[in-house]
């Protein structure tokens with residue numbers, strides 16, 4: 001109780017006598033956290049404006065076109081958020097090579113046996129709600145890492161199709177580099193369809209992701225949610241089991 | 247052979263004035279501007295007029311129909327009259343063996359100099375039996391004709407990208423021309439293409455003797471470089487978010503944008519909103535109907551004309567990506583909610599377990 005980094009089971013007298021010790025670990029460095037929240041905001045903006053581009057609201061307050069420009073603004077916001085999102089994502093990819101081990105690119109691939117074991121364990125914990133028995137990574141658990149990797153692939157896909165669509169309305173070099181995508185995918189119509197369809201991937205991802213962040217915060221009990229805000233997580237110090245392995 | 251366009255016009259009784267008018271119209275059609283007129287005049291005076299063969303395969307002849315409605319009648323007249331249109335199933339007088347002889351002679355006498363205009367796709371399934379002329383398959387005719395051609399133009403969407411002939415399930419294996427021959431093909435898609443665009447492409451070829459600048463899909467940039475949407479006169483309504491909601495509503499009368507009625511202008515590359523149809527009278531959007539994307543590859547299979555995006559495959563005609571996405575989204579929320587409920591029911595047990603374990607370990 002006297003050590004600052006020690007957490008005592010509240011109310012349980014036994015725990016108070018034999019405290020479980022936790023160590024503070026700085027998991028998500030500032031660039032990762034900044035990336036995360038910029039990305040979250042940009043994606044919400046992209047999803048909302050993208051949806052509106054596909055299915056515009058009936059918002060008439062004017063009779064003549066020159067009196068309003070709301071659809072133009074919606075599209076402008078979409079493109080603005082798109083650029084923020086793409087460069088932010090590029091920065092994160094860079095950080096995957098220079099950041100700490102938790103944000104390193106190899107945390108996203110379950111190449112090690114222990115990571116594969118962890119995937120099974122996490123699926124059991126999430127779906128069957130069993131207790132986690134194996135070690136849990138301090139950073140992303142192996143399943144989360146793999147899913148983020150899949151998500152990154154969708155980021156790339158959405159960027160490619162987005163810029164391909166944008167290339168028909170811009171002369172700047174970046175979108176111009178994507179003109180060849182359009183015939184490759186069978187015309188702008190097809191590109192638009194796929195670009196629109198993947199909107200729903202993001203919607204689904206965000207629902208599950210936010211829920212699981214809360215859920216793991218609860219079952220792991222070591223500050224998962226606050227880690228993406230403040231950067232710190234907690235590892236059990238001397239546990240033989242459910243502690244840190246990385 | 248060996249005659250120039252001016253020679254043959256003169257013989258037919260056209261005056262010099264008619265000829266110059268024709269040159270001016272042709273220069274305009276091909277987009278040369280005023281300075282280009284002299285170039286056109288000199289080309290038409292000196293250059294030997296090229297032999298032209300117009301092939302018809304799997305098509306509906308709408309391209310020919312469009313062509314003969316070009317808005318500069320003098321250009322058209324002259325072109326039809328003075329071009330050696332040596333072979334064209336729909337327009338020539340000859341038939342049978344005579345017609346075939348004419349085709350063969352043209353090829354033999356003009357090696358490397360004649361122009362081939364192809365209307366229609368070519369069926370490749372079942373050895374090409376679905377389109378045969380004079381006992382020969384369309385494909386073998388195409389190969390023979392294209393072999394020594396100076397230039398090949400694919401008229402319309404059928405020849406350029408398959409159009410209705412190649413629509414799913416494409417029973418005849420209809421194939422666009424550029425996939426069959428190893429020469430560069432000028433694609434002039436549209437169902438049909440705009441008459442003045444066709445005219446301009448031919449004129450360009452005749453005057454400069456070279457292929458106009460093409461985009462990556464072989465279409466003349468001049469006419470297919472921009473989307474119908476980019477130059478549509480309803481565009482300000484689009485940017486303002488003023489949309490027609492039903493074909494007979496007040497907004498339709500006000501001429502708002504047809505985006506929500508499924509207008510394909512934003513995904514269609516064509517010159518309709520600039521050149522327009524029928525001597526520049528109008529074009530579909532101007533008469534209140536959305537663009538159906540007739541010049542885009544696979545437009546028959548791109549879903550309903552009156553829907554912004556195609557239906558989601560396998561979920562019935564009415565369901566779009568949004569319908570499917572909404573269902574998936576709601577199912578996810580429901581799943582997550584159920585999970586949360588179960589978690590809360592088991593809460594006490596889990597907490598007790600955790601504490602017990604902590605105790606054991608410490």
Ligand code: HEM
Pocket residue numbers: 043046047049050051053054055075078079082083085086155158159161162163165166167192195196197198199202512555
């Ligand atoms: C990653 C998240 C993104 C989502 C969820 C998203 C979603 C959407 C949706 C749903 C549409 C409407 C499609 C339609 O029905 O016609 C759209 C249009 C579009 N998006 Fe995105 N998008 C994303 C990223 C991007 C990016 C990175 C770009 C790159 C510039 C981009 C550029 C465009 C363009 C140019 C359009 C067409 C706008 C128009 O009609 O003028 N998008 N987007």
Ligand code: HEM
Pocket residue numbers: 032035036039040041043044092103139140141144145148151206209210213214224225226227228
């Ligand atoms: C639009 C919304 C969001 C998107 C697209 C998103 C996306 C992501 C991505 C891609 C990562 C991986 C980060 C990396 O390694 O670079 C991540 C991690 C994380 N996110 Fe989000 N996120 C969103 C919203 C949220 C919210 C609202 C919360 C919290 C309540 C949250 C909590 C977390 C946490 C805790 C992690 C670290 C997870 C771990 O330890 O494996 N996210 N998120």
Ligand code: SF4
Pocket residue numbers: 474475476478479480481482484502503504505509510511512531536537
């Ligand atoms: S009517 Fe069609 S082409 Fe014209 S602005 Fe609207 S969507 Fe674009």
Ligand code: SF4
Pocket residue numbers: 436437474514515516518529530531536537538539540541
């Ligand atoms: S408006 Fe669209 S559908 Fe109509 S002719 Fe032009 S390209 Fe074809």
